[in-house]
Amino acid sequence: xxxxxxxxxxxTVGGLVVALAGTFLLDPYRNYLLALxxxxxxxxxxxxxxxxxxxxxxxxxxxxxxxxxxxxxxxxKLGDGAVPDGLxxxxxxxxxxxxxxxxxxxxxxxxxxxxxxxxxxxTLAVVLALPALTSQIxxxxxxxxxxxxxxxxxxxLSSLIALEQWQAWxxxxxxxxxxxxxxxxxxxxxxxxxxAVRDDEVAAALAGIxxxxxxxxxxxxxxxxxxxGGGVLCFVDSGVRPGGxxxxxxxxxxxxxxxxxxxRLAGAAIGAALVVLLPWLIGxxxxxxxxxxxxxxxLDGNLAVLVFGLLLIGLTVAAPTGALGLLTxxxxxxxxxxxxxxxxxxx
Amino acid sequence: xxxxxxxxxxTAGYGAEPVLREVSLQVPDGQVVTLLGANGAGxxxxxRAVSGLLPTTGxxxxxxxxxxxxxxxxxxxxxxxxVPEGRGVIAELTVEENLRLGGLWRHGRTxxxxxxxxxxxxxxxxxxxxxxxxxxxxxxxxxMLALARALVAAPDVLLLDEPxxxxxxxxxxxxMQTLRDLCDSTGLTVLLAEQNAAGALSxxxxxxxxxxxxxxxxxxxxxxxxxxxxxxAYLGY
Numbered sequence: 001x002x003x004x005x006x007x008x009x010x011x012t013v014g015g016l017v018v019a020l021a022g023t024f025l026l027d028p029y030r031n032y033l034l035a036l037x038x039x040x041x042x043x044x045x046x047x048x049x050x051x052x053x054x055x056x057x058x059x060x061x062x063x064x065x066x067x068x069x070x071x072x073x074x075x076x077k078l079g080d081g082a083v084p085d086g087l088x089x090x091x092x093x094x095x096x097x098x099x100x101x102x103x104x105x106x107x108x109x110x111x112x113x114x115x116x117x118x119x120x121x122x123t124l125a126v127v128l129a130l131p132a133l134t135s136q137i138x139x140x141x142x143x144x145x146x147x148x149x150x151x152x153x154x155x156x157l158s159s160l161i162a163l164e165q166w167q168a169w170x171x172x173x174x175x176x177x178x179x180x181x182x183x184x185x186x187x188x189x190x191x192x193x194x195x196a197v198r199d200d201e202v203a204a205a206l207a208g209i210x211x212x213x214x215x216x217x218x219x220x221x222x223x224x225x226x227x228x229g230g231g232v233l234c235f236v237d238s239g240v241r242p243g244g245x246x247x248x249x250x251x252x253x254x255x256x257x258x259x260x261x262x263x264r265l266a267g268a269a270i271g272a273a274l275v276v277l278l279p280w281l282i283g284x285x286x287x288x289x290x291x292x293x294x295x296x297x298x299l300d301g302n303l304a305v306l307v308f309g310l311l312l313i314g315l316t317v318a319a320p321t322g323a324l325g326l327l328t329x330x331x332x333x334x335x336x337x338x339x340x341x342x343x344x345x346x347x
Numbered sequence: 348x349x350x351x352x353x354x355x356x357x358t359a360g361y362g363a364e365p366v367l368r369e370v371s372l373q374v375p376d377g378q379v380v381t382l383l384g385a386n387g388a389g390x391x392x393x394x395r396a397v398s399g400l401l402p403t404t405g406x407x408x409x410x411x412x413x414x415x416x417x418x419x420x421x422x423x424x425x426x427x428x429x430v431p432e433g434r435g436v437i438a439e440l441t442v443e444e445n446l447r448l449g450g451l452w453r454h455g456r457t458x459x460x461x462x463x464x465x466x467x468x469x470x471x472x473x474x475x476x477x478x479x480x481x482x483x484x485x486x487x488x489x490x491m492l493a494l495a496r497a498l499v500a501a502p503d504v505l506l507l508d509e510p511x512x513x514x515x516x517x518x519x520x521x522x523m524q525t526l527r528d529l530c531d532s533t534g535l536t537v538l539l540a541e542q543n544a545a546g547a548l549s550x551x552x553x554x555x556x557x558x559x560x561x562x563x564x565x566x567x568x569x570x571x572x573x574x575x576x577x578x579x580a581y582l583g584y
Contacts, residue, residue: 040543189451192448193448199441200435202400203425203436205419205420206419206420207423207449207452207500208424211420
């Protein structure tokens with residue numbers, strides 16, 4: 001909370017450069033996974049800020065990611081013929097963020113007067129309504145969703161990097177911008193206002209703060225982050241399908257927040273990595289077990305959810321501040337227990 | 348002397364039964380007026396009603412502006428500060444952040460820094476605890492912080508609810524004296540609800556005694572302090 005904007009920019013740019021360089025060490029599939037982690041990180045970071053700083057629990061962030069995905073498609077179609085090919089994804093991402101922000105504004109206005117389970121219920125209803133909405137509005141493409149033209153690597157880079165690495169670069173750049181914005185907001189006056197509203201709305205009002213407005217602003221910011229994530233997913237997958245943005249994803253996003261540590265943007269990275277990589281790692285593990293076909297089919301997908309559940313229970317018992325809190329505590333205790341090194345000698 | 352705050356026929360409560368019944372009083376510009384009375388007299392309710400935290404009938408005028416339909420945060424922005432009972436310090440914000448919170452709506456970055464520095468000078472113990480969280484402070488420090496946060500916004504009128512609650516007599520004396528000095532040096536107007544009648548009357552210009560939601564007495568503080576019948580009947584000393 002005490003970071004100044006310049007330090008945040010330096011950290012963000014430095015982290016982005018390291019991450020971009022790191023993509024050269026990964027094979028194409030792992031770069032693809034990295035892009036997915038970045039997309040989910042946008043949404044989880046925004047949700048973490050919303051829950052951790054204003055106490056608003058949203059179970060509807062999958063729908064906001066979907067709004068971002070549909071916004072991306074609309075943006076790309078809008079730019080078709082109007083802007084150069086290379087800029088269409090940029091326009092798509094901008095429209096993704098705007099679309100999700102507008103949906104977030106509507107949800108935020110409706111939810112500003114609601115607390116705890118009531119807001120969670122409202123946002124959950126939005127996610128549940130998404131399939132019905134997409135099937136009723138032909139422009140949204142029904143169950144099949146919408147596709148966008150496949151984007152290959154720009155010609156200048158095509159001899160240097162593979163498609164998946166290019167996708168990872170775009171995803172990492174977007175997530176760097178999202179994290180930079182969220183961290184700046186969190187560290188500034190808006191962060192103070194949000195925490196004041198979360199802790200005591202009456203005291204915040206008596207300090208001249210408008211609690212309702214702050215909650216709506218936080219919801220819109222969080223929705224914009226989720227929309228950016230949805231846009232990135234749409235860019236990576238060349239389309240948006242409503243089936244991918246259901247209740248399960250919404251719950252996984254919340255799990256990602258809790259696992260990483262509520263309100264901790266660095267922790268959100270741990271949560272996002274877990275949400276994307278754990279099913280993959282479990283799949284790798286079970287594929288080597290030589291299980292009967294029926295058992296393997298039953299485990300597929302279900303085992304990951306079970307492990308998520310167990311992990312969540314274990315973490316909330318052992319580390320209520322999330323994985324990042326656990327790591328911070330472990331680091332601090334190791335420092336305390338490290339033997340001191342004498343700095344002078346009597347020799 | 349003109350009234351900085353005027354309350355006319357104010358009725359307020361928490362349910363069907365009103366706690367305050369048609370209370371009228373004036374707080375003259377630059378003076379300390381103390382609200383006295385036993386538990387349940389309506390002191391806290393009156394302050395909450397004035398700052399817009401309770402539904403009311405009647406009129407609240409701040410420098411002749413009608414605040415009746417104005418929400419609490421807008422009343423703050425018009426110059427009415429309220430330090431509630433329990434102090435309203437944000438537990439998870441640091442002292443520095445709590446102080447900044449008080450003036451975010453009013454000042455730019457530089458002006459806000461100047462205002463917070465001024466409050467650190469006024470309440471020196473806070474300057475040594477800038478990075479401490481609200482919940483890590485002692486009762487006296489919390490009271491100082493709540494008062495300092497209200498003052499950062501440079502209000503016209505300060506509503507202060509039970510500042511002596513749970514504090515050692517020495518701390519209470521220091522806070523009361525700071526309050527009096529503030530009024531004398533800056534012209535701040537204060538409406539102070541206080542159980543510690545003797546302490547409050549010692550710094551107040553006027554006193555208003557409430558009993559079961561109605562005004563029983565309203566006059567100069569020295570006169571109320573010397574009225575033995577009033578003290579025995581309503582003030583408990």
